[in-house]
Amino acid sequence: ALITMRQLLDHAAENDYALPAFNVNNLEYIQAVMRAADATDSPVILQASRGARSYAGDAFLRHLILGAAEEYPHIPVCLHLDHGDQPSTCISAITNGFTSVMMDGSLLADGKSIASYEYNVDVTAEVVKIAHAAGVSVEGELGCLGNLETGAGEKEDGHGFEGKLTREELLTDPDQALDFVSKTGVDALAVAIGTSHGAYKFTRAPDGDILSIETIAKIHAKLPNTHLVMHGSSSVPQDLQDLFTEYGGEMKQTWGVPVAEIQKAIPLGVRKVNIDTDLRLAMTGTIRKNFKEKPENFDPRTYLKPATARMQEVCRERFEAFRTAGKA
Ligand code: G3H
Ligand code: 13P
Ligand code: ZN
Numbered sequence: 001a002l003i004t005m006r007q008l009l010d011h012a013a014e015n016d017y018a019l020p021a022f023n024v025n026n027l028e029y030i031q032a033v034m035r036a037a038d039a040t041d042s043p044v045i046l047q048a049s050r051g052a053r054s055y056a057g058d059a060f061l062r063h064l065i066l067g068a069a070e071e072y073p074h075i076p077v078c079l080h081l082d083h084g085d086q087p088s089t090c091i092s093a094i095t096n097g098f099t100s101v102m103m104d105g106s107l108l109a110d111g112k113s114i115a116s117y118e119y120n121v122d123v124t125a126e127v128v129k130i131a132h133a134a135g136v137s138v139e140g141e142l143g144c145l146g147n148l149e150t151g152a153g154e155k156e157d158g159h160g161f162e163g164k165l166t167r168e169e170l171l172t173d174p175d176q177a178l179d180f181v182s183k184t185g186v187d188a189l190a191v192a193i194g195t196s197h198g199a200y201k202f203t204r205a206p207d208g209d210i211l212s213i214e215t216i217a218k219i220h221a222k223l224p225n226t227h228l229v230m231h232g233s234s235s236v237p238q239d240l241q242d243l244f245t246e247y248g249g250e251m252k253q254t255w256g257v258p259v260a261e262i263q264k265a266i267p268l269g270v271r272k273v274n275i276d277t278d279l280r281l282a283m284t285g286t287i288r289k290n291f292k293e294k295p296e297n298f299d300p301r302t303y304l305k306p307a308t309a310r311m312q313e314v315c316r317e318r319f320e321a322f323r324t325a326g327k328a
């Protein structure tokens with residue numbers, strides 16, 4: 001059976017580690033995460049976005065994940081909805097067997113406009129009430145993910161807003177975080193600290209001016225018992241950028257969130273670290289390489305197998321770096 005996110009994050013807090021939460025879309029992603037978890041004895045959060053749900057279909061996702069739990073009965077697994085855009089999306093996830101949901105009320109349901117604080121509190125509290133009655137955990141989000149270099153706030157599609165946001169607008173306010181958690185009762189809180197989704201997070205190796213671990217420290221001081229979540233936390237490692245570009249992929253040089261910065265955030269209450277882009281790059285880069293090196297092959301297993309193995313390697317590195325390893 002699947003377990004809730006709350007159970008996993010409570011255990012992580014008691015033992016001072018964090019869990020990577022990997023976005024999954026199909027069989028190969030799930031195999032990659034589960035094989036790495038099995039090899040390192042790590043508990044698992046598998047998360048599916050609205051895009052993943054419409055790509056795979058809820059029934060396929062549910063059965064794939066139940067298959068993972070059956071294949072690896074000794075590994076605790078949580079199925080989490082990533083970025084629910086409105087209460088009805090969270091409710092349909094709960095009905096479909098998710099054991100945890102994110103209500104992201106930081107944007108309106110159009111995915112384009114920044115929501116008022118009151119709206120965010122209202123929709124999040126509504127989801128908490130329903131989810132908790134069903135034994136399901138809830139993650140909320142406070143603050144606007146975005147780029148402190150450019151002042152671009154992030155819309156749901158990963159593109160920036162028109163106009164510049166200030167540093168204050170782009171970082172979660174610690175006092176507001178305290179109020180938000182007490183009004184909504186969320187199990188975990190996603191915070192804005194200068195990270196954004198996708199490959200293009202920073203145009204240089206980030207320092208405190210553009211990646212604010214200090215903001216996490218301030219929030220943790222106000223909310224020492226709240227599990228914090230980092231979104232947009234792929235590291236976009238150079239070797240994966242090189243793998244992708246060496247075999248014809250087009251991507252300009254970029255920087256992600258260094259693993260060492262994430263490690264600094266773990267003693268400051270970060271318990272869940274969202275990773276999607278790194279797995280996308282691992283899979284696509286490896287497939288490109290195999291197409292180039294073995295143009296005669298047309299059995300998909302010949303390139304999906306190494307692609308899955310490369311994703312598995314990323315998962316293993318994160319389980320070890322976040323001290324998830326050995327905690328299953
Ligand atoms: O929040 C963004 C995640 O990377 C999921 O992306 O909506 O394209 O599946 P997606
Ligand atoms: P990345 O794009 O950095 O992998 O972020 C994923 C994420 O935050 C999913 O919610
Ligand atoms: Zn996210």
